[in-house]
Amino acid sequence: MMKPTGQTLLKAELHVHIEGAAHPELVARLAARHGKNLDAFMRKDGSYIWSDFTNFLECYDQVADVICTPEDYADLTEDYLLRNAAEGCFYTEFFLSPDHVARLGMSYDNLMEGVSEGYQRARTRSLADGFPIEARFIVTCLRHMGPEAAIKVAERVTAKPHPLVTGFGMGGDERLFSQQAFAPAFAIAHQAGLQCTTHAGEFGGPQSVIDALDHLPVTRIGHGVRSVEDPDLLKRLRNEDITLEVCPQSNIALGLYPSLAEHPLESLMQAGVKTTISSDDPPFFASSIGREYDLFQSQTGWSSQEMEQFTRRSLEAAFIDDETRAGLLRRLA
Ligand SMILES: [Zn+2]
Incomplete structure (x- = not known):
């Protein structure tokens, strides 16, 4: 590594999909490991090739398919x-999808074996480098797989609690099913002590966030940026102390907003809503957690101390035990 310089502001990330986090260098290595050719989806400079949302999903699937063994997941997590x-x-929280890896012939146990190994390797390295890191995992159900599949995911995760799995969430295609349809799956996870988040208010409007708050035991919303369109909802987010996992470059790359200047992050903050910054599927959007912070800082001209408030709010909303949280907050102070 890779140890950051003394001037680097401390960051925390709450919203990143593990397959979407795969850097092109690593993907090229894994493709070679499995004898797969990804030339149609990667430029020589290592960036990914896609132009519209359908194309993005295709590229994403091709990349995700080379990450297909516990060893691959270990390498990806560490990298x-x-x-x-x-x-x-x-501090980083990853989304894991047992339904995704099942397609590749991997079990939930295989997945946890891989990501735990990768985390332990990175953690050991970070301790040796004098910049200790922590990570946790949020197991997600996929909305387009339907409510029954979601219950199975929740049951599998809660049947065998894992110390690094501290959250339950939902991603996938927002156009299918309602948030309410997944209330039984979330209830199982929540009753077992997992904290919850769901994707809403991204492609879906403010109503999708209202639906999530009405029916699911969530303390955070993935994205939630379109809440800005509804003043009553903003008040509710404030009153219910909900934290938004905002991923600006993802929203811009996928066409929700034309530029950072028109992105609602600052408006959400002005409305008193708790916001954090994450990168979602960073290399697909030519981004990273560092770049997310840097671009927003350039946009606003805020000081590093002001930017570190995003990190503080992330740690306060993190799905982590209080002792670890207090330790991380002390390092920030
Ligand atoms: Zn996401």
């Missing part, structure tokens, strides 16, 4: 955490 550490990020 991403060390890249984050090099940018000053000392």
